[in-house]
Amino acid sequence: MSRLAERIRGARTAGPTGFDRRLVVPMVLGSVLNPINSSMLAVALIPIGRAFGAPPAQTAWLVTGLYLATAVGQPVIGRLVDAFGPRRLYLAGTALVGIGGLLGMLAPNLWVLVASRVLLGFGTSAAYPASMSLLRAESDRTGLKSPSGILAALSISAQVIAVIGPTLGGLLIGAGGWHLIFGVNVPLSAACLVLGALWLPKTTAARSDVRTDVPGMLLFAVSLTAFMLFLTDPGTGRWYLPVLGAVSGVWFARRELALDGPFIDLRVLGGNVPLLATYGRQLLAYITSYAFLYGYTQWLQEGRGLSAPHAGLLLLPMSLAAIVVTALTGRRPQVRGKLVVGAVVQLIGCAALLFLGAGSPIWLLVVLGVLFGIPQGLNGLANQNALYAQADPARMGSSSGLLRTFTYLGALLASAANAVFFRSGATSAGLHGMAWLLVAVAALFLIACLADRSLSRVGRDA
Template sequence: MTRLAERIRTARTADPNGFDRRLVVPMVLGSVLNPVNSSMLAVALIPIGHAFGVPPSQTAWLVTGLYLATAVGQPVIGRLVDAFGPRRLYLAGTALVGVGGLVGMLAPNLWVLVASRVLLGLGTSAAYPASMSLLRAESERTGLRSPAGILAALSISAQVIAVIGPTLGGLLIGAGGWHLIFGVNVPLSAACLALGALWLPRTASAARADTRTDVPGMVLFAASLTAFMLFLTDPGAAHWYLPVIGAATGTWFVRRELGLDAAFIDLRVLGGNAPLLATYGRQLLAYITSYAFLYGYTQWLQEGRGLSASQSGLLLLPMSVTAIAVTALTGRSPRVRGKLRAGAVVQLSGCAALLFLDASSPVWLLVVLGAAFGIPQGLNGLANQSALYAQADPARMGSSAGLLRTFTYLGALLASAANAVFFRGGATSAGLHDLARLLVVVAGLFLVTCLTDRSLSRVGREA
């Protein structure tokens, strides 16, 4: 192991002007841990509900638990990456993924399973900000202003998992039950730990970052976000205290951060960066639609259309294949405005098409619709990621990237809440149509933000 590590260090210094492509493998593998857990669960919600005798409104907590933990964990861990470097956070996070997978495999009831999803959410929060921090450090070392190819590789890898995830999940459920979709995290975690220990540099950004950590700010941020998200998962007068707690801790958080030099989230800098704020807003809107479709449509295929988990997973293949093809074709261009506008138009059209589905809809129509949704899947996320890379403060790339993922998972949480409301009595065609009406509004807002943001024309121009 010592000799291998020495050869690695020698190889790294042999070509000081080249991007160290050995980093790409652990970056990509770590970054897909969250997508693989998201996509496989989409076909497992109905079998898990049947196994524990609970309705979709309760299995929605499996989605909520992971994304609530991730939405809170991403910027917190991202700030720690900025402070202490990516290696330690990457290794700790991927180890926690393996623990979460074991807990899920052995879960005796739904709520232990939810707890395992929380562990998975926290564990998968480390890899993406660590990868973006590594990418920024390598870009500064080599002088590569816009590493569009590497960014595209990260995006394509997530799309590949979107292909593999639902189909693999359906096959695993058919072969040995839903427990196996949790067990797959164990070998993935082991691979990340081995590759991370071998290839990730021991110092990448820690030397230039402020190592002070605003722990009270992190706690207040987590408390505020958790209170609001818990209310959204089950809104009602009986839970009036949750938004009150969220507002109070949120106000405290803002006042505290504005008065600190080493704040967890530098609101003064963030507030003066309107293009970055717009990118966060677009990410939220895009992923409300994306995740509502992924989970809502998949549940409807099984209950409303009467298909099996394996068949539903196969019907998601056209969406993911299209997304991969679109990302591969457009990924090397750093320009984002055209991608976002095209993705917004197709996304809005797809949401409107959901209004015409029912239990007798032919399979060819479902295939075409899935393929159409793959176009915005391949364009929107990559474009927002490229925009963030150009807009964020390099010294806070980890926390900025973490916040982008936070808005992604806020969208997932809102989508989960919408699915729980509209599918409260089951994933029926009527519930799907109600969900589609909401998504038409959200997709319309996303289109408006893409058309009116003039700053997008500048992204990628310097590359």
């Protein structure tokens, strides 16, 4: 194996200008680990709750645990990627995915299962910033200014997993129970480890110009975790969480502003208004996306009375529409038109939720899935392309990690909304209440896309 790896690395060095296509497979495979764990769980919450006799308020921790770990882990691991190179973090993260999957498959109770989801969250945090860092390095080597085709491949692969995930999850549950949706991580992790060891370029030494700033990472983690834990179950009895988050956040900001080589360079970030706007759009887009993914799927099972496999199949139109849209538009680096169209269709889809009920015909549910698939195929890819153009190349790992942090902040806010509106079960009345909130969020997203004039410059010179 070592000789094969040497020949592969030699071939990479010998290639004068072309993008090393061997990198694409481990990048794509590693980057889909998080979406597959997110999407399969959507149809497993009800069966897991029944298996452990746990109410929705407790099974929601299966969602929250992964997203807490991912939201904290993405920028932290992204900064470690900047410092130590993508290969090491990719291999460590994907190994952790296998451990988390094995723990979940053997979990004797709900809270061990939650712990496995936390491990999966940290493990799956490595591949995306590692992939973005590899893309930047390859672009510098080849002179390719905007690798929109490779970025589209990463996005399409996530959309394909959105197709496979809920449907595969439903089929696995029907075939052998919910344990199998955790067990699938073991062979995926093994494949990532083998391909990553063979094909990812080795980093000879840590970069001396990049500091890891461990105290800053810890303060960031404490602040973000405290705020997110409060959002999962807000109430006056948990007042200490936002206080802890605010105190550690202020301490974090003061430290980062005074430090040479901080974890997150707040001066640079604060002066990069277009990048901050991209983070804000990502947050708004994924509040809607994840509220629909989890809330609508639970409503299909409880409010509409469908089985887990049937609910998974009804998500196929959404994912297929997203794949088609991404495939048709992915190679175009321009983003403003994609975001505006995605925002308008997303707003229409949220309003359409108000008309669903226990007797809604299947054709209407199919049409609704297609509607939500269009912004899913446009918004995430456009924000990813915008970040690639706006971020400091030296901080591509941590900047792309922060993009994922805002993605999962949106997921946590969506989870909190689901908990509020489905407190008495996933009823049609609860779905309609959530729909009004999503209409407001989608309208804000549309305004943010229309107001950001800098988007028209992204991709213009690619």
